[in-house]
Amino acid sequence: GCVAQTTNTSAPWPANSSCIYEDALFEAEVRRIVAEHPLPQPLFLFWAPHIVHGPAQLPEAAFEALDFISVAEGAGSRGRQNYLGRVRDIDAAFGRRVAQLKERGMYNDTVIVMSADNGGPLGSANNWPLKGGKHSNWQGGVRVNAFVSGGAVPPSVRGTTYNELVTVWDWYATCLLY
Secondary structure: OEOOOOOOOOOOOOOOOOOOEHHHHHHHHHHHHHHHOOOOOOOOOOOOOOOOOOOOOOOHHHHHOOHHHHHHHOOOOHHHHHHHHHHHHHHHHHHHHHHHHHHOOOHHHOOEEEEOOOOOOEOOEOOOOOOOOOOOOOHHHHOOOEEEEOOOOOOOOOOOOOOOOOOOOHHHHHHHOO
16 A cells, blocks of 8 residues: 555545655665675565555556546446556566566576465456455455575476465475476
8 A cells, every 4th residue: 555644545546746655665675685695696576565465555557547447348347457457566576576687687596486365356356267355264265376586596496386285384395396
């Protein structure tokens, strides 16, 4: 959400221009850390964006870029437009940081682990083919997508899929192998 206060709670973005989004602040700090990191020293970086969680605010341009959703889906589509705008916004932020890793020559030694913490909220996200969503015990609430990427991922496993049970605490041991 926005770090500054706003009086407009009906819009998916703050009404004042002094707003600084916390995920923009986090991205700026990640950018700074990567830019200033001494090479070839290893780097562990944990980045957990908040934008897909409440208070469901996003930059106005990110919301308006998806106006076609409200046209195609009609009434009730603002929630979906808002949610997808937030996902699109953070996806672009990760893309910029991957590009930065490549520019600094760090990408080939990088392992990126991305995992959701729960399914998307019902009504604005689509967890199909799983039943349920956030705040439910159905698979759509607790079974989530995850992936491993980066130049350090062995070529023999790139592009493969693993459909077995994996939990968050499995990542620690997995990352120790690198």
